[in-house]
Amino acid sequence: MATRKKATKEEPVILITNDDGVTAPGLAALVDAVKHLGKVVVVAPDKPQSGMGHAITIGNPLRLVSAHNFADIEAWQCSGTPVDCVKLAVDKILHRKPDICLSGVNHGANHSINVIYSGTMSAAVEACIESIPSIGFSLLDYSIEADFSGAKKYATLLVEQILNSKSIDKHLCLNVNVPAIAAELIKGVKVCRQAYAKYVEDFDERLDPNGRKYYWLTGEFVNFDRGRDTDVWALNHNYVSIVPVQFDLTHYKLKEKLEKTLKF
Amino acid sequence: MATRKKATKEEPVILITNDDGVTAPGLAALVDAVKHLGKVVVVAPDKPQSGMGHAITIGNPLRLVSAHNFADIEAWQCSGTPVDCVKLAVDKILHRKPDICLSGVNHGANHSINVIYSGTMSAAVEACIESIPSIGFSLLDYSIEADFSGAKKYATLLVEQILNSKSIDKHLCLNVNVPAIAAELIKGVKVCRQAYAKYVEDFDERLDPNGRKYYWLTGEFVNFDRGRDTDVWALNHNYVSIVPVQFDLTHYKLKEKLEKTLKF
Numbered sequence: 001m002a003t004r005k006k007a008t009k010e011e012p013v014i015l016i017t018n019d020d021g022v023t024a025p026g027l028a029a030l031v032d033a034v035k036h037l038g039k040v041v042v043v044a045p046d047k048p049q050s051g052m053g054h055a056i057t058i059g060n061p062l063r064l065v066s067a068h069n070f071a072d073i074e075a076w077q078c079s080g081t082p083v084d085c086v087k088l089a090v091d092k093i094l095h096r097k098p099d100i101c102l103s104g105v106n107h108g109a110n111h112s113i114n115v116i117y118s119g120t121m122s123a124a125v126e127a128c129i130e131s132i133p134s135i136g137f138s139l140l141d142y143s144i145e146a147d148f149s150g151a152k153k154y155a156t157l158l159v160e161q162i163l164n165s166k167s168i169d170k171h172l173c174l175n176v177n178v179p180a181i182a183a184e185l186i187k188g189v190k191v192c193r194q195a196y197a198k199y200v201e202d203f204d205e206r207l208d209p210n211g212r213k214y215y216w217l218t219g220e221f222v223n224f225d226r227g228r229d230t231d232v233w234a235l236n237h238n239y240v241s242i243v244p245v246q247f248d249l250t251h252y253k254l255k256e257k258l259e260k261t262l263k264f
Numbered sequence: 265m266a267t268r269k270k271a272t273k274e275e276p277v278i279l280i281t282n283d284d285g286v287t288a289p290g291l292a293a294l295v296d297a298v299k300h301l302g303k304v305v306v307v308a309p310d311k312p313q314s315g316m317g318h319a320i321t322i323g324n325p326l327r328l329v330s331a332h333n334f335a336d337i338e339a340w341q342c343s344g345t346p347v348d349c350v351k352l353a354v355d356k357i358l359h360r361k362p363d364i365c366l367s368g369v370n371h372g373a374n375h376s377i378n379v380i381y382s383g384t385m386s387a388a389v390e391a392c393i394e395s396i397p398s399i400g401f402s403l404l405d406y407s408i409e410a411d412f413s414g415a416k417k418y419a420t421l422l423v424e425q426i427l428n429s430k431s432i433d434k435h436l437c438l439n440v441n442v443p444a445i446a447a448e449l450i451k452g453v454k455v456c457r458q459a460y461a462k463y464v465e466d467f468d469e470r471l472d473p474n475g476r477k478y479y480w481l482t483g484e485f486v487n488f489d490r491g492r493d494t495d496v497w498a499l500n501h502n503y504v505s506i507v508p509v510q511f512d513l514t515h516y517k518l519k520e521k522l523e524k525t526l527k528f
Contacts, residue, residue, distance in 0.1 A: 053347075054317030054380045061470070061478040083317070083381075087465045088479065113393060115513050116318045117347075125513075129377060129462050157528055165525070169518065189528045193514040198393050201351045206325070214325040215352065242526070244518035249379050249389075250457040254433065254508035261429070262506070264421055264453045 012038035012099035012163050015127070017085045019049045019106065019119025022067045022077040026105035029148035030137060031073055033155040034102065037163060041098070042067065042075035043089035045082060045119075050108070052119040054126070055081045064088055082123035090130060100163060101127035104137035105151045107144065111177045111231040111241060112197035112223065121175055121245070128173035129247050133162060135173075140235060141180035150183035154240050158189075173245040179235050190239045195230035197223040276302035276363035276427050279391070281349045283313040283370065283383025286331045286341040290369035293412035294401060295337055297419040298366065301427060305362070306331065306339035307353035309346060309383075314372075316383040318390070319345045328352055346387035354394060364427060365391035368401035368440075369415045371408065375441045375495040375505060376461035376487065385439055385509070392437035393511050397426060399437075404499060405444035414447035418504050422453075437509040443499050454503045459494035461487040 014034055018027045022044035031040055044067070063079040076093060078085045082103065090097060106120040115121045120136045127134035135158065139151045158176065162168060175194075179186060199219035208214055223232050231241035278298055282291045286308040295304055308331070327343040340357060342349045346367065354361060370384040379385045384400045391398035399422065403415045422440065426432060439458075443450060463483035472478055487496050495505035 048323065051320045051322040052317070053319045053386065055319040055345075056315045056317070056381055057481060058315040059312065061480050062467075063476075063478055081319075084481070087481065088467060091465050091467050092469070092479065113511065116389070116393075116511060117320055122317065125380070129380075154528075158526075161526065172518070173515070174522075175513075189526065191519055191523045191526060193516070193519060194512055196512070201355050203326075203352060203355050205356070212327075214327055215356065216325050217321060217348070217351065242522065243513075244515040244522055245513045246515035246518070247377065247380060247513075248458055248460070249439075249507075249509045249511075249513075251437070251508040251510035252457070254436070254510070255455055255457060258438075258506065258508055259455045262422075262425065262453065262455060264418070 013094060014038045014040045015089050015098035015101045016040055016042045017044045017082055017103050017123045019045065019052060019082045021045050021048045022075065023069055024107060025144060026107050026139065026148060029152050030102055030105045030155055031070065033152040034159045035073065037160055040073050041094060042070065042073055043078060043085045043093055045085060046077040046079055049081050049119045051117050052081045053117050054083055054122040057081060057084050062088065064092065082119040083126045086123050086126045097132050101132045101134040105148055106138035107146055108138065108142040109140045109177055110136065110138035110175060111235060112195040115175050115194060115245060124173050125245060125247055128171045131170040133168045133170060133172040135176055137176045139178045139180060150181065150186050151178040153183045154178060175243040175245050177231060177235055177241045179238050181238060185238060186240060187238045190234035190241055192231040192234050192241045192243050193229055194243050195223055195225040195232035197221065197225060197232060277358060278302045278304045279353050279358065279362035279365045280304055280306045281308045281346055281367050281387045283309065283316060283346045285309050285312045286339065287333055288371060289408060290371050290403065290412060293416050294366055294369045294419055295334065297416040298423045299337065301423055304337050305358060306334060306337055307342060307349045307357055309349060310341040310343055313345050313383045315381050316345045317381050318347055318386040321345060321348050326352060328356065346383040347390045350387050350390045361396050365396045365398040369412055370402035371410060372402065372406040373404045373441055374400065374402035374439060375499060376459040379439050379458060379509060388437050389509060389511055392435045395434040397432045397434060397436040399440055401440045403442045403444060414445065414450050415442040417447045418442060439507040439509050441495060441499055441505045443502050445502060449502060450504060451502045454498035454505055456495040456498050456505045456507050457493055458507050459487055459489040459496035461485065461489055461496060
């Protein structure tokens with residue numbers, strides 16, 4: 001078992017991963033935003049892993065090799081999922097827990113229900129399960145050429161603040177989404193709850209050249225939540241949204257009800 | 265867009281999926297346990313999908329073909345993840361919401377933190393996001409030849425009770441785990457919270473025939489939770505555990521704290 005000692009406060013170790021892959025511009029933007037705040041180590045998937053949720057690689061072995069796309073940053077690329085990246089980074093690269101784990105900046109929104117499907121956020125959740133404070137960043141722009149200046153600005157401000165706070169909750173996990181507007185147009189930051197929204201699916205059915213059916217997942221995002229305290233509301237009103245995320249999925253209210261009603 | 269009308273109470277439609285694949289004995293056991301309670305339709309992965317979490321298939325198309333391993337039950341096998349199966353079933357097979365979605369019986373435990381990694385439970389969570397009451401079943405025995413009699417007994421009792429209840433919460437999602445003991449030794453059922461437990465990873469590093477490193481995920485399960493109201497406690501004491509599961513991951517306590525402390 002690898003030794004995992006707590007990092008000293010003098011030089012925080014910042015683990016960075018994502019789900020768009022090690023060469024994604026959003027990852028480079030995040031590295032750039034925080035590299036002056038500590039020792040950054042990148043461990044990211046070697047290919048896009050969007051929508052992988054909290055998948056881990058069980059039936060196949062994993063590869064982990066150096067990546068050379070950062071001039072002055074230690075970087076690795078892994079054949080697995082974002083969650084695999086976090087696990088491998090702690091056990092085989094850092095040999096200890098980093099002071100913080102950052103994920104992103106994702107090319108595309110991870111607000112509301114997206115937190116569950118998102119590889120970006122699942123990497124952050126995995127870190128917080130392992131008692132590593134974590135933040136996932138996402139920009140509401142899927143483009144490879146997206147403007148990350150707003151995301152970078154708020155990533156710097158938030159990570160600096162968390163690293164400097166006197167008592168970081170070791171299970172801190174934040175889902176940060178940034179509107180796709182110029183940095184100077186962002187009105188500020190709102191701490192929010194996850195909006196109740198979902199995708200209404202409509203698979204696109206096609207025929208392959210052999211006449212056999214196949215399906216593409218498509219879907220329309222529908223927000224059912226009119227609350228002004230949600231991430232979707234904040235983003236629609238040009239605020240950065242921060243949703244604190246937990247990994248205890250127990251539905252306590254329902255638990256109380258079922259304890260009274262179920263009979264065996 | 266497919267028409268999705270609510271099923272009539274007279275003949276409930278029961279969608280069944282899993283993550284071990286359409287030929288898994290645990291799936292056959294679940295079909296057998298509930299087929300007298302309504303019209304069962306199986307839509308399950310065409311290969312094992314354990315540990316896939318809430319992954320969905322974005323960058324590739326999906327295949328969906330008839331499966332012929334059930335004599336008298338409509339069954340389909342899908343090339344995607346358990347979550348894909350639920351989405352495809354609703355949109356392309358049932359053309360409506362089933363009255364209930366069942367997932368499993370999984371070969372192996374999905375208590376405590378496993379709910380997050382589990383394809384079985386992610387299928388159930390996906391259903392409840394889509395306003396379909398759902399139950400995931402898991403047996404604490406990974407063996408292909410596991411004895412499902414206890415799981416079958418409690419699956420029948422629970423599904424019957426839920427289908428007959430006057431008001432089913434449309435977002436009901438239950439994580440049911442069954443101890444790996446003979447049905448008559450099971451002491452009963454406990455409605456529980458998810459134990460705080462996790463895996464301590466230790467990757468197994470090997471060299472391939474070309475001298476290049478690769479890694480197998482291994483890990484030791486550690487329960488940090490001494491509570492007597494947890495799923496792990498119930499299972500250790502020969503009870504079936506039922507944890508009601510939610511998909512709102514907002515950490516409300518932390519939200520309150522961060523609203524006061526974060527400054528931008």
